[in-house]
Amino acid sequence: MPPAIQFEALADDALLLRFGERIDIELNACVQAATACLRQRLPQVECVPAYASVLLRFDPQHWSGGDPHRQVQAAACAALEEPSLVTAAPHELVIPVCYGGEHGPDLAEVAAHCRLDADAVIDRHTAASYRVAMLGFAPGFPYLLGLDPQLAVPRRTDPRQRVPAGSVAIGGSQTGIYPETLPGGWQLIGCTPLLLFDITANTPSLFTPGDRVRFEAIDEDQFRDLAAANPA
Amino acid sequence: MNVTVIKPGLLSSLQDAGRPGHAALGVGRAGAMDPPAWQLANALVGNVGGEAAIECTLTGSSLRFEQAAVIALTGAPIAAHVGEHSVPMWTTCHLAAGSVLHLGGIASGCRSYLAVRGGFDVPALLGSRSSDLHAHIGYAHGRALRAGDVLPVGTTAPLAGSAAGGEVQPLGWSLDPQPWFDFAQRPLALLRGSHWAQLDAASQRLLFDGKFSLSKDSNRTASRLDGHTLQLQTPLELISEAALPGTVQLPPSGQPIALLAEAPVTGGYPRIGQIAMVDLPRLAQRRPGDTVCFHETTLDEALTRLAAHRQRLARLLGTIAQRLEHT
Numbered sequence A: 001m002p003p004a005i006q007f008e009a010l011a012d013d014a015l016l017l018r019f020g021e022r023i024d025i026e027l028n029a030c031v032q033a034a035t036a037c038l039r040q041r042l043p044q045v046e047c048v049p050a051y052a053s054v055l056l057r058f059d060p061q062h063w064s065g066g067d068p069h070r071q072v073q074a075a076a077c078a079a080l081e082e083p084s085l086v087t088a089a090p091h092e093l094v095i096p097v098c099y100g101g102e103h104g105p106d107l108a109e110v111a112a113h114c115r116l117d118a119d120a121v122i123d124r125h126t127a128a129s130y131r132v133a134m135l136g137f138a139p140g141f142p143y144l145l146g147l148d149p150q151l152a153v154p155r156r157t158d159p160r161q162r163v164p165a166g167s168v169a170i171g172g173s174q175t176g177i178y179p180e181t182l183p184g185g186w187q188l189i190g191c192t193p194l195l196l197f198d199i200t201a202n203t204p205s206l207f208t209p210g211d212r213v214r215f216e217a218i219d220e221d222q223f224r225d226l227a228a229a230n231p232a
Numbered sequence B: 001m002n003v004t005v006i007k008p009g010l011l012s013s014l015q016d017a018g019r020p021g022h023a024a025l026g027v028g029r030a031g032a033m034d035p036p037a038w039q040l041a042n043a044l045v046g047n048v049g050g051e052a053a054i055e056c057t058l059t060g061s062s063l064r065f066e067q068a069a070v071i072a073l074t075g076a077p078i079a080a081h082v083g084e085h086s087v088p089m090w091t092t093c094h095l096a097a098g099s100v101l102h103l104g105g106i107a108s109g110c111r112s113y114l115a116v117r118g119g120f121d122v123p124a125l126l127g128s129r130s131s132d133l134h135a136h137i138g139y140a141h142g143r144a145l146r147a148g149d150v151l152p153v154g155t156t157a158p159l160a161g162s163a164a165g166g167e168v169q170p171l172g173w174s175l176d177p178q179p180w181f182d183f184a185q186r187p188l189a190l191l192r193g194s195h196w197a198q199l200d201a202a203s204q205r206l207l208f209d210g211k212f213s214l215s216k217d218s219n220r221t222a223s224r225l226d227g228h229t230l231q232l233q234t235p236l237e238l239i240s241e242a243a244l245p246g247t248v249q250l251p252p253s254g255q256p257i258a259l260l261a262e263a264p265v266t267g268g269y270p271r272i273g274q275i276a277m278v279d280l281p282r283l284a285q286r287r288p289g290d291t292v293c294f295h296e297t298t299l300d301e302a303l304t305r306l307a308a309h310r311q312r313l314a315r316l317l318g319t320i321a322q323r324l325e326h327t
Helices: A025-041 A068-081 A107-114 A118-127 A220-229 B035-044 B201-209 B277-284 B299-325
Strands: A006-011 A014-018 A046-049 A053-057 A092-099 A130-135 A142-145 A160-163 A167-171 A174-177 A182-184 A187-191 A212-217 B002-007 B011-015 B053-057 B062-065 B069-075 B078-082 B092-095 B100-106 B111-116 B150-152 B168-170 B188-192 B212-214 B222-226 B247-249 B257-259 B271-275 B294-296
Touching (some): A006 B271, A025 A053, A025 A130, A092 A118, A092 A167, A092 A220, B035 B053, B035 B299, B201 B271, B271 B277, B277 B299
Antiparallel strands (some): A130 A142, A142 A174, A160 A182, B222 B257
């Protein structure tokens, strides 16, 4: 555990446990470890990891006999002091992506901005190993850490009204995948035929926070075959 | 038994207690915007399993009941009738088979609830029948009700004392709406938010003394507040953190936004305030143009009021269950 953890009362039923205020892969590793530990030890508290913080949401009535925030904070501190018993290995997912063309309409622009050619952008994007820092924006949308710093590009000045489901995108130093057709301002470099979120499935989200992710380039034919096998 | 939507109204959807526990997957809670009103409507028809009810916004729906049904209306005052018979609110009503219930305009407040005995029995997703209109989760992919929708109603034993007779039969007693609907629109209790101290001095004062009005651009996700533009002393660059219903955010435009039931699970705007949970249903009952004022509260005070409110609601739910048994 890192030395400094801050607690902040957010609402009647919520505390924020903060490790820092930066987007940083090491801070996020602390967040994922703390989330796993707290879920194990405080099953009655909902733990929601973000980049550098964990939201603890609880029913204040459940913690009767004193200030519920103080009780949850004390319980969380006690839980985090004990080393976790089980450290489950993170899931590793390989996401097939058809880069460029109609699937990645901003690839050329991204390449120009990065002073690379399109193939070099694809090489760098597929070479890196990413971690799912958190899910948000829409159900199943993964915010991925680990983008090659040379691929960082500003968001679009005119956000799109409809970004197609499966679009793989770069926004600033982050990369992510749109689970469904949504408005969005990130730069689209490719598309995956995989279904990211299905509310009716036993595990609705393909990704969970803490997962390891790699991208693998596929061509148009492979995209079509995989899309047919994974109907949305 | 089915209920057919003849006219949906401006924005009507099925709502229950929502979908807690899935924020880590990016799935918000949604659920009824005025939870006590939803709970009381269910209690009045003898539903005890957190059944889904219809939440109407500003105008009501028209619905045909294939078979005899037991209904209750709560929340914002709404004109309701079946044929020439008016249907009272805050009580249990028997409707004859084939009844067409017309819910009219909402005169004050914003959201009314219609519960039916047995509940609207659409498939539950992640444990809830709520429609999350923003995330497209729920009945018919989380859209608002439309004309022609046929909503199944769960089967349950008939209510004791349920008598066939006239077209509309209210029971001989009703609830006092007073504590459950804020006719006076009093100020809402607000906690200082994480970034309140970074507001400039004038904005700090305005947040607690100013009169805001609810923007037309408000929905189940958020209430936008018109009237004053607030400013930070210096701009803040924040990384995304968890977002919550009741959080008052300040985007760069300076127009405060209060997040509501369908709040996104993450957000990156400064948090200048947090509305006390006990007062969130009262904000949900403000309509565009209504005044919104805040008064400062502490966490202790907010929790004390919340506990008292929940106790009062629990007692009333118990009383209703007893009365229904002995009707």
